[in-house]
Amino acid sequence: MQVTRDFSHYVKDLGAGLSHIDLAVEGVSCAGCMAKIERGLSALPDVTLARVNLTDRRIALEWKQGSLDPARFIDRLSELGYKAYPFETASAEATEVAESRFLLRCLGVAAFATMNVMMLSIPVWSGNVSDMLPEQRDFFHWLSALIALPAVAYAGQPFFRSAWRALRSGNVNMDVPICIGVILALGMSVVETFHHAEHAYFDAAIMLLTFLLVGRYLDQNMRRRTRAVAGNLAALKAETATKFVGTDEISEVPVAAIRAGDLVLLRPGERCAVDGVVIEGRSELDQSLITGETLYVPAKPGTAIYAGSLNVSGALRVKVSAAAEGTLLAEITRLLDNALQARSRYMRLADRASRLYAPVVHATAALTVLGWVLAGASWHDAIVTGIAVLIITCPCALGLAIPTVQTVAAGAMFKSGVLLNAGDAIERLAEAEHVIFDKTGTLTLPELEVVNAADIPAEMFALAGRLALSSHHPVAAAVAQAANAKSPLMGAVEEPGQGVRATVDGVEFRLGRPAFCGADVLAAQTGGIDPEASIVAFSRGDENFLLSVRQGLRPDAADIVAGLKRRGIAVEILSGDREAAVQAAAQALGVSEWRAGVTPADKIARIETLKTQGIKVMMVGDGMNDAPSLAAAHVSMSPISAAHLSQATADLVFLGRPLAPVLSATDYARKALRLMRQNLWLAVGYNALAVPLAIGGVVTPLIAAAAMSGSSILVMLNALRARRVAEEQA
Amino acid sequence: MEVMIILVPLALALGLAGLLAFLWSLKSGQYDDLEGAAWRAIADDDEPQPVVRAERPPSA
Numbered sequence: 001m002q003v004t005r006d007f008s009h010y011v012k013d014l015g016a017g018l019s020h021i022d023l024a025v026e027g028v029s030c031a032g033c034m035a036k037i038e039r040g041l042s043a044l045p046d047v048t049l050a051r052v053n054l055t056d057r058r059i060a061l062e063w064k065q066g067s068l069d070p071a072r073f074i075d076r077l078s079e080l081g082y083k084a085y086p087f088e089t090a091s092a093e094a095t096e097v098a099e100s101r102f103l104l105r106c107l108g109v110a111a112f113a114t115m116n117v118m119m120l121s122i123p124v125w126s127g128n129v130s131d132m133l134p135e136q137r138d139f140f141h142w143l144s145a146l147i148a149l150p151a152v153a154y155a156g157q158p159f160f161r162s163a164w165r166a167l168r169s170g171n172v173n174m175d176v177p178i179c180i181g182v183i184l185a186l187g188m189s190v191v192e193t194f195h196h197a198e199h200a201y202f203d204a205a206i207m208l209l210t211f212l213l214v215g216r217y218l219d220q221n222m223r224r225r226t227r228a229v230a231g232n233l234a235a236l237k238a239e240t241a242t243k244f245v246g247t248d249e250i251s252e253v254p255v256a257a258i259r260a261g262d263l264v265l266l267r268p269g270e271r272c273a274v275d276g277v278v279i280e281g282r283s284e285l286d287q288s289l290i291t292g293e294t295l296y297v298p299a300k301p302g303t304a305i306y307a308g309s310l311n312v313s314g315a316l317r318v319k320v321s322a323a324a325e326g327t328l329l330a331e332i333t334r335l336l337d338n339a340l341q342a343r344s345r346y347m348r349l350a351d352r353a354s355r356l357y358a359p360v361v362h363a364t365a366a367l368t369v370l371g372w373v374l375a376g377a378s379w380h381d382a383i384v385t386g387i388a389v390l391i392i393t394c395p396c397a398l399g400l401a402i403p404t405v406q407t408v409a410a411g412a413m414f415k416s417g418v419l420l421n422a423g424d425a426i427e428r429l430a431e432a433e434h435v436i437f438d439k440t441g442t443l444t445l446p447e448l449e450v451v452n453a454a455d456i457p458a459e460m461f462a463l464a465g466r467l468a469l470s471s472h473h474p475v476a477a478a479v480a481q482a483a484n485a486k487s488p489l490m491g492a493v494e495e496p497g498q499g500v501r502a503t504v505d506g507v508e509f510r511l512g513r514p515a516f517c518g519a520d521v522l523a524a525q526t527g528g529i530d531p532e533a534s535i536v537a538f539s540r541g542d543e544n545f546l547l548s549v550r551q552g553l554r555p556d557a558a559d560i561v562a563g564l565k566r567r568g569i570a571v572e573i574l575s576g577d578r579e580a581a582v583q584a585a586a587q588a589l590g591v592s593e594w595r596a597g598v599t600p601a602d603k604i605a606r607i608e609t610l611k612t613q614g615i616k617v618m619m620v621g622d623g624m625n626d627a628p629s630l631a632a633a634h635v636s637m638s639p640i641s642a643a644h645l646s647q648a649t650a651d652l653v654f655l656g657r658p659l660a661p662v663l664s665a666t667d668y669a670r671k672a673l674r675l676m677r678q679n680l681w682l683a684v685g686y687n688a689l690a691v692p693l694a695i696g697g698v699v700t701p702l703i704a705a706a707a708m709s710g711s712s713i714l715v716m717l718n719a720l721r722a723r724r725v726a727e728e729q730a
Numbered sequence: 731m732e733v734m735i736i737l738v739p740l741a742l743a744l745g746l747a748g749l750l751a752f753l754w755s756l757k758s759g760q761y762d763d764l765e766g767a768a769w770r771a772i773a774d775d776d777e778p779q780p781v782v783r784a785e786r787p788p789s790a
Contacts, residue, residue: 031769054766104756112749116742143738 007070009257010086021070023059024087024235040080056228087235088256096224103220106155107213113151114210117144121203125702134196141193144202155209174354174399177361181394188387204391204704211712212399219403222410226419233640239273258320266316269472276318278303283314288440289643290624291576308643310474348424350402353680365389368695385697391704392694393687400712401679404719409672412723417655418665425651428635429666430673431616435564438621439575439585444551445657446641448478451548460545464538467492467511471500475534475549510539519544553588554659561589563663574598574606576625603629620662622646637662667725675722679715686711
């Protein structure tokens with residue numbers, strides 16, 4: 001059977017005989033890499049463009065259509081020492097990029113307008129105390145209006161839209177008081193200018209928008225960057241499927257190009273990347289990524305197979321039922337829908353603050369107007385003073401208080417290997433007081449490892465590793481990796497479902513089931529000690545050894561569990577796996593609360609129980625069976641190796657082998673929430689100072705502008721502290 | 731104060747030119763890779779000269 005790689009799915013036709021492809025690439029970190037890659041690729045004939053994007057770790061390539069195969073680029077890059085894979089922009093990321101550009105454009109317009117209006121305002125402010133003709137002042141005010149009005153109409157769009165959305169659904173968010181303040185300030189200024197008045201607030205209104213857009217843009221940019229990294233990680237997994245293009249002809253194609261109804265080949269040791277039904281062949285499946293169960297499940301024609309299952313022994317022919325992120329167990333989908341609905345009811349800190357804030361501010365302004373009228377002032381003066389109150393209280397600092405902290409904290413988490421999926425995840429994570437861990441793939445590593453390598457003579461272990469290279473069985477792969485084996489033994493024969501054997505210098509070596517190696521007796525003596533492990537035997541002639549292979553705990557799992565407990569967070573394990581296996585893990589980690597054999601519905605039930613007791617639950621899990629509970633929990637986390645669905649559902653995703661990101665993310669989140677609250681209080685404190693001045697009617701545009709920028713800068717500086725958390729002994 | 735008739739439009743026109751330049755640079759993708767751009771500025775554009783040439787003087 002002929003295997004070819006087919007990347008045509010990713011190639012874009014630019015017209016004029018040019019093709020384009022985007023590659024995600026690993027390990028590019030400096031200018032040297034950039035130059036090396038660009039030169040290396042440009043040297044290929046027919047390549048017209050090779051440009052590295054160092055921020056997103058991607059390469060854009062264009063070449064003349066014809067003889068050049070895109071697979072050649074991947075090969076060239078691996079010659080240069082970089083792993084790369086074609087990449088397709090997910091629609092979510094495209095939206096983030098567009099939004100980020102729009103905000104930057106708004107920010108540019110607002111900043112331009114602010115600078116020019118300020119240029120006009122400063123002469124007016126200084127002219128008011130020296131000598132400026134009223135005609136000149138009016139002229140400058142009209143010019144300010146000319147600049148500020150169109151600029152606000154354009155650059156204010158993000159706020160107007162968001163406020164309108166909130167109002168239409170009967171809510172109040174931070175953008176509502178912002179919009180009211182800005183519109184009233186501009187309206188009053190136009191009327192005042194018309195009446196040749198002394199004060200106009202064009203500068204304050206436009207400056208407010210500029211400051212807020214800075215916060216908004218930083219926030220958006222962080223989110224865009226996280227998405228880009230997540231997109232790269234997904235691309236670099238390079239999920240391919242072996243598709244039958246003829247009765248006997250197969251082709252290696254990216255999963256994105258697989259359609260329902262296609263036939264794919266699943267060889268032993270391969271992880272299935274699609275959902276489907278087995279139509280030919282017999283094997284065993286490791287479904288631990290889906291159900292958490294570490295015992296193998298038999299597969300025969302008619303068995304449903306889900307993306308993420310690992311094929312253990314025989315080759316299978318699978319008919320795809322739905323492509324990539326398609327169907328699932330109906331039960332999981334239903335539970336997930338319910339849980340997601342419940343989650344959307346969470347109200348962000350910013351919205352809670354503005355729900356308190358807006359009525360208070362608007363009431364104060366109304367009372368100011370009434371008070372001045374009662375005190376005998378004219379309606380005109382009273383309204384001008386009332387609007388000055390609104391301008392001075394306009395939540396500039398309040399609008400920056402939360403996004404800036406979020407941006408800084410998200411950046412710090414990003415560096416420690418945690419990606420944020422949800423914008424409000426930080427606040428929810430900071431509130432978590434009870435962690436539920438899934439066991440398989442979360443507390444343990446997804447790969448298998450040999451536990452007792454030290455008990456076996458090194459020479460024997462090396463031989464076992466070399467023999468293991470001849471088998472596709474995942475357990476054998478783990479043995480080969482542990483022994484760091486490079487060259488397979490010559491003449492090794494694999495007996496499906498039994499093991500491998502080879503004869504070297506007249507001595508027979510066997511690796512496989514204990515019975516296959518004649519190690520029954522030995523296995524019976526030692527068996528049952530470690531319920532989670534698979535036992536493989538290795539024999540040389542009459543000598544027998546037993547290897548215990550299992551999913552090991554993450555190296556720092558025990559420390560992290562202890563660290564969480566020290567922070568007053570309760571730890572619990574809920575697993576779909578067998579009781580003995582879960583008990584062993586719980587004991588090793590010192591977790592007293594654990595349950596085994598739990599179904600997805602049971603997990604949700606447990607979370608609901610805790611919720612009714614008022615406990616905020618964090619769920620950490622990776623399996624497809626965890627997805628509903630990840631959505632049901634107050635906040636959730638997944639390792640990057642998790643099933644697609646779980647990763648998409650989790651609020652945070654962590655990278656790498658250690659469990660440490662769970663703890664550091666919690667620390668960062670707690671610090672961030674503290675700073676957000678602090679910032680809100682700073683904003684309130686500033687208002688407490690400024691509002692009496694405004695009510696007294698002594699606020700000039702100069703005071704308004706100074707107070708506003710002062711408080712914004714203070715809040716931003718305070719937010720920078722979220723970068724660091726106090727070093728605590730983990 | 732007649733000078734204002736020239737200076738004020740001039741100031742606005744300059745500001746506007748700056749804004750248009752910014753919008754153009756945004757549109758042409760100059761903010762897509764800020765990290766890379768920083769490194770590109772200090773990278774040598776031309777092919778690295780073979781070191782051999784420097785070691786062996788042409789007079790030999």
